[in-house]
Amino acid sequence: MSAEESHDIYSGCQTFEALKYALDFEKAIVQERILELVSKIINSDNPPTTNYVTPCINIPRRLTCLVNNPNLRIYGQLWRWTHTRKFYVERELTKFQPDRTCYSAIHGEICLNPLHYLKETRPTSNLVWYPPLHPWATIAYYEKTRKLETFQCFSPEIQVKCNTVSGRAVGCFSLDGIRNELRGDEVTNTRRQIGEGVSIYYENGQVFMQLLSDSDVYIESLYYNRVKNDRTHTLHSLQPFDLTSMKLMDDDRFHILLDKAVQEGAEAVYDLAKIFTIRVVFVEHWRTNTPVTNYNCWIEIRLCRQMKWIDNALRQMGAPYKLHY
Structure with missing residues (x-):
């Protein structure tokens, strides 16, 4: 043998x-x-x-x-x-x-x-995919301190890219046509290097990010840091030609975190909502303790479905909080 x-x-x-x-x-x-x-x-x-x-x-x-x-x-x-x-x-x-x-x-x-x-019973089809009524996430695109556009994610997979080549057969947030009258040469150069960008997809209750670009991306995910027992604002990177993807959320694990937070009280539940905001800097090396607004091109992802569950939990607890997502 x-x-x-x-x-x-x-x-x-x-x-x-x-x-x-x-x-x-x-x-x-x-x-x-x-x-x-x-x-x-x-x-x-x-x-x-x-x-x-x-x-x-x-x-x-x-x-x-x-x-x-x-x-x-x-x-x-x-x-x-x-x-x-x-x-x-x-x-x-x-x-x-x-x-x-x-x-x-x-x-x-x-x-x-x-x-x-x-x-509840939901009709299923092997032939047609019907988009949900509400987005499972939103993606806001920034150039330094300026928010230029927000994209709502209905498709289970979203590609955020900045090139003239058509995207893959998924939902696509193309940064090509976004205009900014204050855009300088540094930002323009960074945009050229984003290329195919990243793919963000929701699959079997899990959210992943995969790098498609030839340039690095740097990620701040409070959920990922909590799972890995890293410091709260530790930054992680995805590098070109690395086939691994990064898990940004797992619904099953999230429910465990929510159950624990509920036992601790409304403040803990409200604080848990912070893990559903993920920030990604394109191309430039993002350094810890440097504000994300210092960088040329970055996106902020907010996971709406998980925010909704936290909102429901707070409401059932009688807490006076209202989340904005």
């Missing part, structure tokens, strides 16, 4: 063990949640019946995850949506009965009765 074959078998065993551990862990969690629900039904003055006119099964809202409640998810899987592996309450469930303790209500308790919710 070759070394390569041995490595494949070893990797396969590791994968199997990891999968077995995950399944055993999930089974234990499900059993725990079933016992919790049974206890609440037994102790309820009006236990639920098999019809849709049923009482709420409430627990204090502070004990739940405001965005992805594992109790409600598991109960839903057991009694209503057996083939669902994972769903997020805020995105995929709508209230069925107009009760005051449903997930979307602002109240001290939350209902975990799966009969009180409907799972």
